[in-house]
Every structure is written in structure tokens, then in C-alpha cells.
Amino acid sequence: MTAEDATKPRRTREFQTEIKQLLDIVINSLYTEREIFLRELISNAADALEKFRYHNLTGEGSSAEELPLEISIELDDKEHTLTITDTGIGMTEEEVIENIGTIAHSGSKNFIQQLAASDSKDLNLIGQFGVGFYAAFMVAKRVRLQTRSYLPGAAGCEWVSEGAGSYDLGPSEGLSRGTRIILELKDDTHEFSRAEVIKRIIRQYSSFVPFPIKVNGEQVNTVQAIWTRNKNEVTEEEYNDFYKFVANAFDEPFYRLHFTADAPLAINALLFVPKQNMERFGFGRLEPGVNIYSRKILIQQHAEDILPQWLRFVKGVVDSEDLPLNISRETTQDRALMTKLRRVITGRFLKFLQEQSQKEPDKYLEFWKTFGVFLKEGAATDFSHRDDVAKLLRFESSKSEPGKMVSLPDYIDRMKEGQEEIYFINGPTRASIEAGPYLEAFRAADLEVLYTNEPVDDFALSNLAEFEGKRMVSADTAELNIPAPPPQEGVESLDYDQIQDLTAWFKEVLGARVSEVRESTRLVESPAIILDLDGMMTGSMQRFMQALNEQMGDMGRKVLEINPSHALIKRLLSLREEDEALARIVAEQVLDNALIAAGLVQDPRLMVDRIYRIMEQSLARKS
Numbered sequence: 270m271t272a273e274d275a276t277k278p279r280r281t282r283e284f285q286t287e288i289k290q291l292l293d294i295v296i297n298s299l300y301t302e303r304e305i306f307l308r309e310l311i312s313n314a315a316d317a318l319e320k321f322r323y324h325n326l327t328g329e330g331s332s333a334e335e336l337p338l339e340i341s342i343e344l345d346d347k348e349h350t351l352t353i354t355d356t357g358i359g360m361t362e363e364e365v366i367e368n369i370g371t372i373a374h375s376g377s378k379n380f381i382q383q384l385a386a387s388d389s390k391d392l393n394l395i396g397q398f399g400v401g402f403y404a405a406f407m408v409a410k411r412v413r414l415q416t417r418s419y420l421p422g423a424a425g426c427e428w429v430s431e432g433a434g435s436y437d438l439g440p441s442e443g444l445s446r447g448t449r450i451i452l453e454l455k456d457d458t459h460e461f462s463r464a465e466v467i468k469r470i471i472r473q474y475s476s477f478v479p480f481p482i483k484v485n486g487e488q489v490n491t492v493q494a495i496w497t498r499n500k501n502e503v504t505e506e507e508y509n510d511f512y513k514f515v516a517n518a519f520d521e522p523f524y525r526l527h528f529t530a531d532a533p534l535a536i537n538a539l540l541f542v543p544k545q546n547m548e549r550f551g552f553g554r555l556e557p558g559v560n561i562y563s564r565k566i567l568i569q570q571h572a573e574d575i576l577p578q579w580l581r582f583v584k585g586v587v588d589s590e591d592l593p594l595n596i597s598r599e600t601t602q603d604r605a606l607m608t609k610l611r612r613v614i615t616g617r618f619l620k621f622l623q624e625q626s627q628k629e630p631d632k633y634l635e636f637w638k639t640f641g642v643f644l645k646e647g648a649a650t651d652f653s654h655r656d657d658v659a660k661l662l663r664f665e666s667s668k669s670e671p672g673k674m675v676s677l678p679d680y681i682d683r684m685k686e687g688q689e690e691i692y693f694i695n696g697p698t699r700a701s702i703e704a705g706p707y708l709e710a711f712r713a714a715d716l717e718v719l720y721t722n723e724p725v726d727d728f729a730l731s732n733l734a735e736f737e738g739k740r741m742v743s744a745d746t747a748e749l750n751i752p753a754p755p756p757q758e759g760v761e762s763l764d765y766d767q768i769q770d771l772t773a774w775f776k777e778v779l780g781a782r783v784s785e786v787r788e789s790t791r792l793v794e795s796p797a798i799i800l801d802l803d804g805m806m807t808g809s810m811q812r813f814m815q816a817l818n819e820q821m822g823d824m825g826r827k828v829l830e831i832n833p834s835h836a837l838i839k840r841l842l843s844l845r846e847e848d849e850a851l852a853r854i855v856a857e858q859v860l861d862n863a864l865i866a867a868g869l870v871q872d873p874r875l876m877v878d879r880i881y882r883i884m885e886q887s888l889a890r891k892s
């Protein structure tokens with residue numbers, strides 16, 4: 270808004286639907302920790318100050334007046350008001366409409382819709398999401414926001430609302446730059462106009478705000494950037510408080526890494542891993558959580574490039590004096606600098622995780638259960654840190670106790686003489702993997718097999734392709750280089766001609782449902798097994814793709830291998846002569862059972878009739 274607009278009359282506008290829902294939650298459901306409203310408003314004020322300082326330092330835009338960069342809070346214990354003023358970047362009227370009245374981000378919209386529909390309003394989740402400015406309505410019956418943008422010639426405006434569905438907007442003089450928010454406190458929140466209460470809250474939540482915060486003229490916080498201090502001088506409490514500040518958290522961090530480097534870049538970094546993986550709670554994709562500073566001046570909040578995407582759960586700050594304030598993705602030089610910084614920080618962080626996994630393996634497993642999915646994403650997508658990430662992966666295996674996990678280096682240490690491959694097999698649970706046919710040959714040869722449970726596991730391991738020179742091989746690949754189990758004593762097998770005859774017959778019966786039927790050299794107890802012949806997609810990847818696209822029908826090539834020593838298979842040879850119709854039904858069911866064991870059955874209902882018929886025949890023979 271420009272100066273001429275100052276004569277604009279006041280207008281009333283409706284809030285966007287999601288804002289109404291959000292306000293309803295804020296006003297009606299959040300009473301337990303109402304004091305967080307102050308943290309939210311101070312955090313916005315600090316952001317506005319950081320933005321102004323940044324623009325000022327980089328010479329973009331200017332403000333006519335030299336104002337101290339600070340946040341002041343004035344309390345009126347008689348009128349029961351709290352006024353918070355910052356000399357930050359301010360907003361134009363358009364920006365007010367855009368920022369305070371709409372939520373653009375679709376993930377946040379979804380979250381609010383879900384939250385509005387759920388019974389429990391988990392404060393921790395809302396805290397992570399950040400109700401932001403609207404938290405003011407937890408304590409205020411009416412909120413007035415006056416603001417003037419730092420842009421030359423910008424006019425001031427005022428936004429007023431009682432949080433009930435609409436707000437008024439009109440011109441306002443008074444401020445020369447920045448934002449003032451006046452809270453008219455509710456009858457039951459008068460305590461927030463008392464200085465000692467407000468000072469306590471500031472000390473608790475906002476001690477690390479890098480601008481002075483004054484209450485009735487007296488500075489309350491000690492401005493400090495603890496990441497630049499020596500590790501030995503920072504207390505546990507300071508670290509935890511700082512984490513709460515930087516991660517918008519209410520609890521303590523799970524891991525903390527504070528490190529300093531001089532070469533190849535000067536770096537002070539303080540990184541945290543939270544206790545919870547917020548993506549699990551249906552928040553959608555996490556925003557990056559690390560801020561970049563240069564000599565304690567914020568240059569990018571939630572920086573995209575400082576860590577790879579798959580480390581987006583990490584929170585904290587990275588300060589490097591080698592970075593220019595106006596760092597830009599557009600210039601090659603800056604991009605190269607960021608790449609270098611990212612490589613160093615990522616490498617250091619992965620080394621830290623590796624150390625933790627050795628120092629406190631149980632704690633690391635807890636981390637793995639919460640955040641392992643991100644590391645798998647890294648293993649599947651990030652070539653530059655592949656080996657370091659690979660070391661951090663954990664899986665159960667045929668040689669681990671249930672619930673215990675092994676790493677790839679553990680696996681390699683235990684490998685048999687001459688073993689050149691690392692084997693893995695996917696299944697929904699340990700029990701289902703162990704009951705299936707895939708392990709039989711591995712058991713017989715005493716080879717360890719890693720158990721994977723999610724499709725992402727197989728994508729990660731397949732994309733890794735190898736670890737320390739050993740190829741990753743899914744145990745359901747058709748071409749397997751492992752010794753065949755020795756023949757079982759006293760068990761006859763079909764001869765060569767019989768096998769040829771039977772496999773050809775199977776193929777004729779099953780038609781296009783399989784690409785090949787052949788003799789198996791890897792089965793002991795099971796009559797048949799499904800393998801993939803193209804070697805590209807493991808069974809779990811096929812399952813995943815099928816689930817994504819139901820219309821696609823069967824995917825991937827399927828090889829049915831039959832066990833020529835198994836009584837059922839052997840009996841089929843003669844049954845064909847005696848009762849061709851029954852033999853065909855049994856053959857179909859052998860395939861379906863193998864598909865069930867592979868987790869690849871699309872419609873089990875088709876089997877029902879066939880199973881009844883087999884049961885009927887078998888009972889008829891008994892009677």
C-alpha cells in the first residue's frame with residue numbers, strides 16, 4: 270500500500286476456511302500451554318528483524334530511519350493488554366492479506382483438516398506445525414496488528430480481528446517501520462499482562478533470540494549464538510533450550526552434534542536429531558530444518574541446500590564465515606561453495622551416526638527405527654555418500670535373533686569363505702519369510718540372508734548394487750550362484766525325461782500366467798517357488814508397483830520352479846493319466862500357493878472354488 274492509500278476506508282474480509290478451522294482449534298482446544306503464544310509472536314518478530322537486517326546488509330531496499338533492531342513488549346496490567354513491537358521488515362497491506370489470512374501450503378492445509386476432524390489435539394504436533402501468529406488468539410479476545418513495510422514510501426496499515434471468522438483492514442499511521450501487535454487479553458488470561466510472568470516465559474522459550482527483547486524497557490534475554498562457543502562451555506540445559514528454540518520443539522533432542530572445523534571451510538555447526546519423525550504423523554514432507562548463518566547473521570532459514578533432501582529431519586544451525594551474505598543459487602561460485610559445505614556437513618553427520626552406532630548400539634537402533642526410512646532414501650538416491658550411508662543400514666537376518674539387527678559390515682564379517690554376494694529377501698514379517706520357500710537353499714548352505722520388510726528396503730539395496738565389492742542379490746532372483754541343497758536321503762527324484770515332460774505340461778496348463786516352468790535345484794521342503802527372471806525387480810518391488818497401479822495386472826516375468834523330489838510334484842506325473850482335470854486344478858493351485866509365498870497374489874477369491882474342488886476330491890477318496 271502506498272501513502273495515497275492511507276485514506277482507504279476500513280474493510281471487513283473473511284478468513285480462508287482452513288484459517289477458520291485453525292482458529293477454532295486454537296481458541297477452543299488449546300488451553301494447557303497457552304503461554305506458547307508469546308514464543309510464536311517473538312519468533313515472528315525475530316524473523317522479521319533477521320529479514321530486515323539481511324536486506325539492509327545486502328543493500329536491498331532501505332528504511333529512512335535508523336531504528337534499533339529489537340523487540341519490545343509493553344504490558345498494561347490495568348487495561349490488560351500486551352503489546353509486542355518489532356522494528357523488522359514489516360508488511361505491506363497486500364502482504365498482510367496474503368500472510369495473515371490464508372494458508373498456501375497444501376500439507377499444512379491437510380494437517381489442519383485432519384486435526385479439526387480428530388478428537389485429540391496433540392499440542393506437541395501443533396507446536397511442530399506452528400500455529401504461528403494465530404496463537405495470539407489463545408489468550409486474546411481481540412488482536413490488533415499494525416505494520417509498515419521497510420520499503421520506501423510504504424504506508425502503514427492495521428488488521429483487527431476477534432478470531433471469529435473475519436478481520437478488518439484499514440490504514441494506520443504511527444509506526445515508521447516494523448510490526449506492532451496489541452493483544453486485548455481474555456478475562457482468564459490477565460496474568461499475561463504481568464511483567465514477571467512474561468519475563469519467565471521469555472527466559473524459558475526465547476533466550477536464544479538474537480535480538481534484545483525488552484519488557485517495559487528492560488532487556489530480558491541474553492543474546493547469544495551458542496554454536497560459536499566452545500563445547501565445554503555450553504551446558505546441557507543450554508543445548509536443550511537452544512534445540513527447543515531452533516526446532517520449535519517441546520521435548521529434548523535424541524542426538525546432538527556440535528562441531529567446529531577450519532578446513533576446507535570454517536564451520537561452526539550445531540545439529541540435532543529430534544525424538545519423533547513428523548512425516549510419520551501424516552504431515553507430508555518435512556521442510557528442511559537447518560538454518561545457515563555467516564558470522565552469526567542468519568542468511569537462510571530452513572536452507573534447502575545445506576544437507577541432502579534425505580536428511581531433512583535434521584534440525585539446527587550451520588555457521589560459516591566463508592559464505593557471503595547474499596549467497597545465491599544463481600552464481601556458479603556460490604553453488605560450488607554450497608556443494609562443498611554440504612559435502613563436509615553431511616560427511617561429518619554421517620560419521621557422527623556411525624560413531625553413535627558403535628558407542629551405543631541400542632540407542633542407535635531406536636534412532637534407526639524412527640529415522641531409518643530416511644537413510645534408506647539416501648541409500649537409494651544419493652550416490653555421493655553411498656558407502657557411508659550403507660554402513661548405517663540395519664536389517665534383521667537369518668542369523669540375527671528376532672528383534673535384533675545387523676549391519677552390512679557385520680554381514681561381511683560373517684560371510685563364508687568364497688561368498689561373493691550379499692543376500693536379502695523381502696517379506697512382511699520375519700515369521701512369514703522363514704515359513705516361505707526362499708530360505709531353503711540358503712539354510713542348507715548355511716548362508717546368511719538379510720530380511721527386508723518394506724518395498725523401500727529393496728529399492729535401497731538394489732540401488733546400492735554392492736557394498737565393499739560384494740553384489741547385493743535378492744534371494745528370489747532366478748539366477749543364483751549358491752550350492753544346491755544335497756539330495757535328501759531315501760527320497761527319490763524324478764528323472765530327466767520325467768522332469769522335461771512335467772515342466773512342459775505345467776507350462777501348457779498355466780499358459781501366460783508364467784514365463785517359464787523349470788526344475789528347481791534350490792528347494793528342500795516346498796513343492797514350488799516363484800522367481801523373477803529379469804533380475805530387475807524383486808518380488809517386493811513387483812508387489813509395490815502392482816499396488817500403485819492395479820490396472821496394470823501382473824508385472825515382471827515369473828519363473829515357476831518345481832521341486833522334482835517333492836511327493837506332490839511326483840504324484841502329479843501319474844495323476845495326469847488318472848484324472849487330468851484334477852491334475853490341472855492342482856497345478857494351478859501349486860502356482861497360486863507359490864505366488865502367495867511370494868506375496869504376489871492379486872485376487873485370492875479366484876482360488877476359492879478351486880480349493881473346494883480339491884478338498885471335495887480328496888475327501889471323496891477317503892470315504
Ligand SMILES: Nc1ncnc2c1ncn2[C@@H]1O[C@H](COP(=O)(O)OP(=O)(O)OP(=O)(O)O)[C@@H](O)[C@H]1O
Nearest residue numbers: 313314317359360368369398399400401402403448
Ligand atoms: N512481526 C512480523 N513482521 C513481519 N511479518 C510477519 C510478522 N509476523 C508474521 N509475519 C508474516 O506472516 C506470516 C505468517 O505468520 P505465521 O506466524 O502464521 O506463520 P510462519 O511464521 O510463516 O510459520 P511458523 O510460525 O509456523 O514458523 C509470516 O511468514 C510472515 O511473513
